[in-house]
Amino acid sequence: MSSETSGMSAASETRDPSKRPAGGGGSALRADCGSCFGLCCVVPAFAASADFAIDKPAGRACPNLRQDFRCGIHDRLRPEGFTGCTVYDCFGAGQKVSQVTFGGRDWRRDPGTAKRMFEVFPVMRHLHELLRYLDEALTLEPARPLHAELRAAFDEIGRLTQGDPDSFRTLDTAAQWRRVNDLLLRASELVRAGVAGRRKDRRGADLIGAKLKGADLRGVSLRGAYLIGADLRGADLRTADLIGADLRDADLRGADLTGSIFLLQAQLDAARGDAATRIPPSLSRPAHW
Numbered sequence: 432m433s434s435e436t437s438g439m440s441a442a443s444e445t446r447d448p449s450k451r452p453a454g455g456g457g458s459a460l461r462a463d464c465g466s467c468f469g470l471c472c473v474v475p476a477f478a479a480s481a482d483f484a485i486d487k488p489a490g491r492a493c494p495n496l497r498q499d500f501r502c503g504i505h506d507r508l509r510p511e512g513f514t515g516c517t518v519y520d521c522f523g524a525g526q527k528v529s530q531v532t533f534g535g536r537d538w539r540r541d542p543g544t545a546k547r548m549f550e551v552f553p554v555m556r557h558l559h560e561l562l563r564y565l566d567e568a569l570t571l572e573p574a575r576p577l578h579a580e581l582r583a584a585f586d587e588i589g590r591l592t593q594g595d596p597d598s599f600r601t602l603d604t605a606a607q608w609r610r611v612n613d614l615l616l617r618a619s620e621l622v623r624a625g626v627a628g629r630r631k632d633r634r635g636a637d638l639i640g641a642k643l644k645g646a647d648l649r650g651v652s653l654r655g656a657y658l659i660g661a662d663l664r665g666a667d668l669r670t671a672d673l674i675g676a677d678l679r680d681a682d683l684r685g686a687d688l689t690g691s692i693f694l695l696q697a698q699l700d701a702a703r704g705d706a707a708t709r710i711p712p713s714l715s716r717p718a719h720w
Contacts, residue, residue: 467525484512522559626650
């Protein structure tokens with residue numbers, strides 16, 4: 432065990448998804464900003480746009496990041512022009528890097544950790560995103576024939592997240608995604624096979640601004656589809672595969688997303704909806720809806 436992990440507290444262990452049973456990662460795969468050193472406010476670069484009010488290079492702290500690693504404008508990010516921050520999700524990677532990989536040593540008080548910590552964070556985020564998808568796949572009853580393979584993949588990714596800082600430098604995240612994505616696709620097919628009739632494959636489809644009001648999209652694969660600004664009012668998206676679908680500014684008022692597959696909170700946060708929008712019980716209704 433490296434010096435970075437030797438100081439891991441009992442509290443940080445409970446936040447570690449790799450130490451929880453697959454299919455029950457739950458809150459361990461959600462951001463706990465109070466246990467993170469503001470990594471999402473430092474590591475990524477962003478340019479002045481509709482999503483961000485300023486330019487910020489990678490590795491430089493956002494001017495809104497306080498000394499205690501809290502955001503100084505957290506309660507008014509949207510009106511201040513930082514909508515992009517409101518739809519970002521680290522899947523719990525921030526607290527994992529801060530409290531587990533680096534044992535609670537923060538980059539401000541221990542500047543020697545900064546470079547390695549900033550390198551590890553995006554890799555850890557990628558691994559945690561895979562854990563999030565695998566965790567959901569293990570709850571899908573129709574995918575039960577794959578549960579042994581899914582659990583093995585979950586455990587293997589979990590072991591990778593336990594590495595010391597140097598181990599992340601050579602980790603091939605693209606290879607990990609290819610392996611996991613194959614399993615997720617097979618799980619998706621098993622779930623969607625239960626929908627009667629012909630199921631459409633709209634993977635990667637350009638549906639920007641599409642008029643899909645009231646559309647029956649049950650069992651449709653929308654993996655990686657561009658649904659920016661699409662009119663999905665009253666659409667039935669039950670059992671639709673939404674992994675990687677771009678839902679920015681999509682109108683989901685009155686839509687039914689219960690039972691949709693691989694939908695993330697960040698996708699909901701980027702869309703528009705209302706009190707009539709039905710969402711999976713594991714997700715939260717965005718405050719701005």
